[in-house]
């Protein structure tokens with residue numbers, strides 16, 4: 001089956017999902033959007049007000065900053081795939097609850113399996129700990145971390161960058177390194193495959209490359 005069809009099937013399942021309480025209060029599901037052949041994907045926490053109204057990820061103030069910062073590194077929004085850990089908005093933008101993350105997990109897992117990215121840029125704490133539960137955002141942002149068949153690259157959430165000037169600086173600096181991190185992740189994946197061929201090592205969860 002082709003990727004487009006598989007993603008469409010996942011999105012249809014998200015649209016009819018009632019596995020947690022959030023579908024009762026949300027206006028629209030927000031499955032994610034963009035280039036499903038992109039080597040880089042961006043994962044946020046959960047839809048906010050504007051995402052809930054439109055059914056599209058990162059279209060509010062945080063989304064505008066994400067888009068502008070992508071532009072600064074030469075990427076257009078439509079070049080990459082953008083999604084969230086949760087597909088329905090938590091009421092009043094409260095933080096995701098553990099059972100909501102668990103209920104929603106199969107969707108993002110499947111989306112990433114179909115897309116097959118090299119680099120997953122996690123935006124904020126919840127997106128990072130989804131992949132790397134032991135992570136601390138202030139400590140691990142700006143590092144490459146091997147997860148399954150890809151690397152994650154945690155950065156601050158754009159909403160946090162909008163609230164604090166020094167976080168904004170670090171957010172922008174981390175973004176500037178995305179092209180370099182993609183190249184590095186590709187190289188590490190190739191050399192990991194070669195290693196695996198030689199001695200079948202499992203590198204999951206191992207820090208690969210940092211500052």
Ligand code: URA
Nearest residue numbers: 044045046047057058
């Ligand atoms: N914040 C997120 O984490 N995701 C969105 O889609 C919008 C804001």
